[in-house]
Amino acid sequence: MSYSTAEIWTTIALVALGTYLIRFSFIGLIGGRELPTWVLRHLRYTPVAVLPGLVAPLVLWPDATGGALDAPRLIAAAVTVLLGVMFKNMMLAILGGATTLFVMLMVAG
Amino acid sequence: MTTTKRALMLGIRDGLPFIVVVAPFAMLFGVVATEAGLSNAQTVVFSFAVIAGAAQFAAVQLMAENAPVLIVVATALAVNLRMAMYSASIAPYLRGVPLWKRAAMSYLLVDQSYAIGLAKYEAEPDMTPSARAAYFVGTMVLNMPLWYGGTLVGALVGSRIPPEYALDFAVPITFLALVGPMLKSAAHVMAAFTSVALALLLAFVPYNLGLMIAAVAAMMVGAQVELLVERRKV
Numbered sequence: 001m002s003y004s005t006a007e008i009w010t011t012i013a014l015v016a017l018g019t020y021l022i023r024f025s026f027i028g029l030i031g032g033r034e035l036p037t038w039v040l041r042h043l044r045y046t047p048v049a050v051l052p053g054l055v056a057p058l059v060l061w062p063d064a065t066g067g068a069l070d071a072p073r074l075i076a077a078a079v080t081v082l083l084g085v086m087f088k089n090m091m092l093a094i095l096g097g098a099t100t101l102f103v104m105l106m107v108a109g
Numbered sequence: 110m111t112t113t114k115r116a117l118m119l120g121i122r123d124g125l126p127f128i129v130v131v132a133p134f135a136m137l138f139g140v141v142a143t144e145a146g147l148s149n150a151q152t153v154v155f156s157f158a159v160i161a162g163a164a165q166f167a168a169v170q171l172m173a174e175n176a177p178v179l180i181v182v183a184t185a186l187a188v189n190l191r192m193a194m195y196s197a198s199i200a201p202y203l204r205g206v207p208l209w210k211r212a213a214m215s216y217l218l219v220d221q222s223y224a225i226g227l228a229k230y231e232a233e234p235d236m237t238p239s240a241r242a243a244y245f246v247g248t249m250v251l252n253m254p255l256w257y258g259g260t261l262v263g264a265l266v267g268s269r270i271p272p273e274y275a276l277d278f279a280v281p282i283t284f285l286a287l288v289g290p291m292l293k294s295a296a297h298v299m300a301a302f303t304s305v306a307l308a309l310l311l312a313f314v315p316y317n318l319g320l321m322i323a324a325v326a327a328m329m330v331g332a333q334v335e336l337l338v339e340r341r342k343v
């Protein structure tokens with residue numbers, strides 16, 4: 001990395017400031033106002049609209065394997081989702097997914 | 110115990126499961142950031158000032174590749190744009206919460222606090238504004254210091270964590286475990302599928318804009334499916 005100390009601090013400061021303003025946007029400015037029904041209807045799907053898209057490339061093209069499809073990670077991901085859907089329990093899904101990954105990696109490795 | 114204090118305790122309890130993932134996630138960031146060339150102080154301040162794992166990883170990755178500062182900042186903020194939607198979706202529930210509290214809550218608005226907080230507000234519409242604020246803060250009371258501390262530990266331990274521990278997959282597993290329980294209707298499932306399909310198809314679009322396009326489309330699909338299902342019932 002050829003970043004200078006000043007450049008690193010500048011980057012951190014700008015990401016921090018920008019991220020805070022994004023978070024504060026609606027909570028801070030229009031927190032007291034009612035949003036129309038159609039807006040709420042869309043916002044209801046925010047988490048299921050963002051998180052799966054964020055995670056999909058990480059599952060299919062993991063950095064750890066240089067972007068190559070990886071059976072243990074793929075299966076661990078599937079187990080995590082299945083447990084989450086079946087038992088509605090995030091903790092159980094994480095433990096099941098992590099255990100699957102470690103077992104698969106041991107078997108594969 | 111007052112209602113507010115009880116809400117705070119409930120928030121702390123409901124935030125507990127995340128400890129298991131926040132700690133390794135934070136440590137992983139500490140490892141990755143110092144490996145990329147950040148000092149221990151820079152790495153910890155990064156976690157303290159931003160508290161947004163995915164964006165922090167994206168930024169450090171690009172810094173390691175010597176991308177221009179503006180590209181790094183723009184990419185990290187693009188990853189965090191989803192929080193504008195979180196902010197908008199949670200704002201209606203925070204009517205009556207004083208501005209300084211909302212300012213503090215904004216700092217704590219992350220994927221996890223948003224998901225647990227919103228679920229609680231939807232399930233219990235009669236919560237008072239101060240109970241809502243206390244519950245929200247509660248979900249982060251343990252996770253926040255753990256995020257800073259984990260980052261520090263990761264920075265100090267550095268490269269001594271062997272790759273076979275597959276810490277890289279802590280992020281996907283966390284996000285997937287969050288999504289699974291949310292797939293409670295056809296509309297949610299369709300929105301999730303749209304998000305995945307478009308995010309993959311648009312992966313070539315620079316600066317994470319593909320994800321933003323996929324997310325907006327997925328929200329529209331979710332809303333439309335909800336309308337269709339409602340109409341069929343009537």
